[in-house]
Amino acid sequence: MTALKFKRILLKVSGQVLMGAEPYGIDLATVGRVADEIMACAALGAEIALVIGGGNIFRGLAGATKGMDRVAADHMGIMATVMNALAMQSVLRSKGADARVLSAIAMPTVCETYSASKGIHHLEQRRILICAAGTGLPFFTTDTGAALRAAELRCEALFKGTSVDGVYSADPKTEPTAQRFERISFTEILARDLRIMDPAAIALARDNGIPVVVFSIRKPAAVAEALHGKGRFTIVTKD
Ligand code: UDP
Numbered sequence: 001m002t003a004l005k006f007k008r009i010l011l012k013v014s015g016q017v018l019m020g021a022e023p024y025g026i027d028l029a030t031v032g033r034v035a036d037e038i039m040a041c042a043a044l045g046a047e048i049a050l051v052i053g054g055g056n057i058f059r060g061l062a063g064a065t066k067g068m069d070r071v072a073a074d075h076m077g078i079m080a081t082v083m084n085a086l087a088m089q090s091v092l093r094s095k096g097a098d099a100r101v102l103s104a105i106a107m108p109t110v111c112e113t114y115s116a117s118k119g120i121h122h123l124e125q126r127r128i129l130i131c132a133a134g135t136g137l138p139f140f141t142t143d144t145g146a147a148l149r150a151a152e153l154r155c156e157a158l159f160k161g162t163s164v165d166g167v168y169s170a171d172p173k174t175e176p177t178a179q180r181f182e183r184i185s186f187t188e189i190l191a192r193d194l195r196i197m198d199p200a201a202i203a204l205a206r207d208n209g210i211p212v213v214v215f216s217i218r219k220p221a222a223v224a225e226a227l228h229g230k231g232r233f234t235i236v237t238k239d
Pocket residue numbers: 013014015016052053054055056058059060061073074075076077078080081133134135136137138139140141142143145
């Protein structure tokens with residue numbers, strides 16, 4: 001195989017991916033499939049930090065629209081990301097990988113508390129790092145958490161796994177004529193309001209010069225291929 005194009009990456013996986021075909025929650029077989037992909041990438045020599053969403057369990061905005069206090073609802077969403085992170089850690093370990101959850105909200109009896117220096121240490125020790133609890137703050141998302149961790153952990157790229165194979169001018173599931181981009185700039189993403197990640201996350205990646213690689217997490221070996229700069233993905237870069 002050719003040399004890796006990206007050595008240290010931040011992989012963002014939405015909570016929804018972990019549902020598999022289930023309508024809610026965590027499908028352990030799907031977690032296992034994603035874990036296999038991650039372990040294959042680690043075996044290639046990549047250093048992998050993971051941020052997992054919580055949308056398969058709870059989204060703060062959904063609670064708030066039903067009358068809940070937004071801060072409490074977001075805290076519930078944050079807890080959901082910790083549940084997913086623990087599931088992933090457990091599955092990775094059961095497969096023999098050395099994985100470590102660091103949470104942005106301190107819960108010392110459950111896992112270590114996040115700090116950038118601890119995170120970098122685990123990556124240097126070739127551990128698979130799972131950053132839980134997003135940014136630790138309400139009114140944010142795990143996409144923004146992913147961009148923040150990518151910058152803090154000095155990742156060379158932010159890999160955003162989605163259900164489609166890149167960035168399109170419109171939703172390709174509902175708009176068959178949508179144009180697919182091989183490469184697009186952060187400015188154009190923001191100007192066209194292409195919602196691949198929330199605008200705060202895009203701005204953070206742009207301002208820190210971290211390219212965003214958008215690919216289909218459903219396609220087997222897509223992460224490993226993209227690590228080599230191969231396969232189908234869209235790369236979002238500075239102008
Ligand atoms: N959340 C938050 N702050 C963060 C990250 C997440 O408040 O920094 C909450 C928020 O309520 C969000 C939920 O956690 O709706 C789940 O995260 P997200 O929606 O990003 O998950 P995904 O859509 O990626 O599964």
